[in-house]
Amino acid sequence: MDTRVPEIKMAEAPDGLEGAGFFATSMEKVVGMARANSLWPLPFATSCCGIEFMATMGSRYDISRFGSERPSFSPRQADLLMVMGTIAKKMAPIVKQVYEQMAEPRWVLAMGACASSGGIFDTYSVLQGIDRIIPVDVYVPGCPPRPEQVIDGLMRIQDLARNESIRRRNSPEYQALLTSYNIK
Secondary structure (H helix, E strand, C coil): CCCCCCCCCCCCCCCCEEECCEEECCHHHHHHHHHHCCCCEEEEECCHHHHHHHHHHCCCCCHHHHCCCCCCCCHHHCCEEEEECCCECCCHHHHHHHHHHCCCCCEEEEEHHHHHHCCCCCCCCECCCHHHCCCCCEEECCCCCCHHHHHHHHHHHHHHHHHCCCCHHHCHHHHHHHHHCCCC
């Protein structure tokens, strides 16, 4: 058993001007750093991928290292929707409603083959990927994906949050994307 204590790393400071007693950077970079290191996930788990997410939340993998130690079960307090497992077509309106109740900025992670593409369930009752009802930012492959893959997906979401323009959500392109999904 490994008894070494893991090294704790601080969040890297954004690019800027530094001198004796001051640090200057753009507001966009500071907001990006804050968003990336304080994601509040809303786990929407329906199947075995939910068990892997529970393992990821445990002490061995510990996603709290990435600022996501507070899972939110209220869409109004979450900014990352993690859809895990098989989504039945009857459940699709609920997933969409949860997404619409989330405040901007919001990101979506589709975890596992079922959430990404319907998985092995190519039937009339299973939604063949959540990207048919809501926009997805990151796909985590696997059946079920390992906790390391979930952490990698979370890190990809952090990259998106860190580098996203503050004004992107007001852009005509983003509004057109939401309109294509019939989201107001």
